[in-house]
Amino acid sequence: MGTSQQHPQQRRTDTRRRIQQVALELFAEQGYEKTSLREIAERLDVTKAALYYHFKTKEDILSSVAEDLTRPLRELIAWAEAQPHSLATKQELLRRYSDILWSTLDLFRFIQENQATVRELTVGENFRQSMKALGELLKDPAAPIAAQVRSVTALFAMHAGMFVTQNVEGDPEEKRAAILEVALDLVAQAEASVLAG
Amino acid sequence: MGTSQQHPQQRRTDTRRRIQQVALELFAEQGYEKTSLREIAERLDVTKAALYYHFKTKEDILSSVAEDLTRPLRELIAWAEAQPHSLATKQELLRRYSDILWSTLDLFRFIQENQATVRELTVGENFRQSMKALGELLKDPAAPIAAQVRSVTALFAMHAGMFVTQNVEGDPEEKRAAILEVALDLVAQAEASVLAG
Amino acid sequence: MGTSQQHPQQRRTDTRRRIQQVALELFAEQGYEKTSLREIAERLDVTKAALYYHFKTKEDILSSVAEDLTRPLRELIAWAEAQPHSLATKQELLRRYSDILWSTLDLFRFIQENQATVRELTVGENFRQSMKALGELLKDPAAPIAAQVRSVTALFAMHAGMFVTQNVEGDPEEKRAAILEVALDLVAQAEASVLAG
Amino acid sequence: MGTSQQHPQQRRTDTRRRIQQVALELFAEQGYEKTSLREIAERLDVTKAALYYHFKTKEDILSSVAEDLTRPLRELIAWAEAQPHSLATKQELLRRYSDILWSTLDLFRFIQENQATVRELTVGENFRQSMKALGELLKDPAAPIAAQVRSVTALFAMHAGMFVTQNVEGDPEEKRAAILEVALDLVAQAEASVLAG
DNA sequence: AATGAATGAGGATTCATTCAT
């Protein structure tokens, strides 16, 4: 909302879209600070000023990308908030989150690896809020701490999983399934410990 | 090797140490790129040139801090590599790692949040290698993928735990214990699934 | 001559006129250099390119405004040059100049406050020439220097008066009258000193 | 106060002073906005970065110059405020102000011709305050408006005089004396009208 | 053990202007 300027019907060019694409690539590859607008412009064979025609600031480029790409995540959260807070919901939430994560890998990797930078950007604040919302949907505030940690860990297991399982051999899809399984297990265990406790 | 110049008799001033301290604080607070040498120097009430008397480059400041602070981690890895690869060892490894993590929080938080930046610095390479070594000590390459993921997740649960459980209410020590418990559980389950499989 | 392009039938839109108005407002408020074409365009809810349809350059916008608004001044000078160089003429000149000044305040304030900028623009050159002409109409080149200064001061007292009497309490019209009175007095004294000398 | 950084004893170079000099020259010649730091640096045969070693911002260069050069003016105001508000004081004030004006011509001309720019700079605010103070010292708030205008005009006659008498032939010193005479006369007349009224 | 002075490279951003449509 209110981020990038609106160009209702983009006549003639798709430069705007291309900027977003290239920017995200470079941000993810090299980090936000180490990527200069000059670099983005050169890669697209336009001038720096052209970037400023389409976006107000460097941050605005990032914001617009993030806004577009996190729409599914925001929808997922909205959906989950409307469901009963059952184990089934939580597990479905994780399944869907897994899909989103793997289809928006670049952005999430970028945010993960640039936390210090992103922290005081709109993007960072939004991301933190999403994570908080997801956390709240997964855990039960009345549960014992170990159970809560287990729930939250389910979430971050998936993040860590994305990047770290590079060392683990095997077919990517299989790995993704394994990660999801571990996450599903963690929420199940959390729930069990609550019922038992 | 790879550290910074040696000052045979580093009696007299502790400026070197103070630089390291302040630098780490600022790096952790604001990120590596966003922290300028000017800022560090001002905070210490010395000139930038003084920093260059003690360290060859900005990166060298970071390297020296990391080298000093990761010694316990390197020792832990060396220790574990000399032990039998039993479940007991793995669990002891996690316990000790937990101690290290919590006593060197600033540095680890810094590395975590500045991955993109740190990636092509010595510090990053070293860190990646430590993580790889820890991963290898925890998992069994012959185990099913889900088991391997579980092991690696144990590791990253601890990292994530450090930062994320801020949303979870409760006494820090209790939370830390809970995180450790979840991690220990994960390796235990990994082992169990191998035996069962 | 030297203005901007002629639009034979300037019916239909008054965009041209609106541009001039808004431009003058902004130039007067913020200064010429600090007012960008983007700003003018935004204020009018048109694109920058639209400005270029109506005017050749930024300077041309200013020139056209000045040309239009200084017509009465040019006419005044022409009138005075055709009169006998009597004290009565001089005083009538000041009276009429006072009227012009107060009815074109924005433009004169703008020129006054942007002299450095305007100096090498057509506008500046024209203004300087008008002032010179007025000066010559008021003073007697054969008079003693103090008399000449007095005459010229009459002129600038009116300018200064416009802006500076803000600190002086009182009804604007009354102040304007007071300023004019001082100016009239100054030329009278100049004339007297010549006769006496 | 608090403007430019303090370099207690400038060892070795007088670059700082040279920057101030050249900057003022260029600002006065071309205007503040039209003078770029590149230009100043080139004129001094140093890099732009060198300017930033000595001054925090472009504005800071100007501020420091103004601060240094307006010291006599501030002292004059302080002096006058401690005197009885007699005609003699007012006239002495004008005499001394005349001296200051002519010995700091560049700065005052600069401020005069760059009012729009300078308005929202510290320099402008300070200048406006000085003028207000001088005005208050010269005029009597209880006097009729025409008298007050006369007093204030005395002040601005001197300013205008500086620049405008270029058209008037004659020896500069003689012109300056003439201007001062007119100004002194104006305050005398103001005083007289009060006594008479 | 440290400083004062300076540099070179590069950063993001803004501007007046152009032109095909």
Add this chain to the structure above:
DNA sequence: TATGAATGAATCCTCATTCAT
């Protein structure tokens, strides 16, 4: 009568680094 898209040149400013003293 306008606009969308773009450019080239310039802006202020910051940074890590160097070096004579």
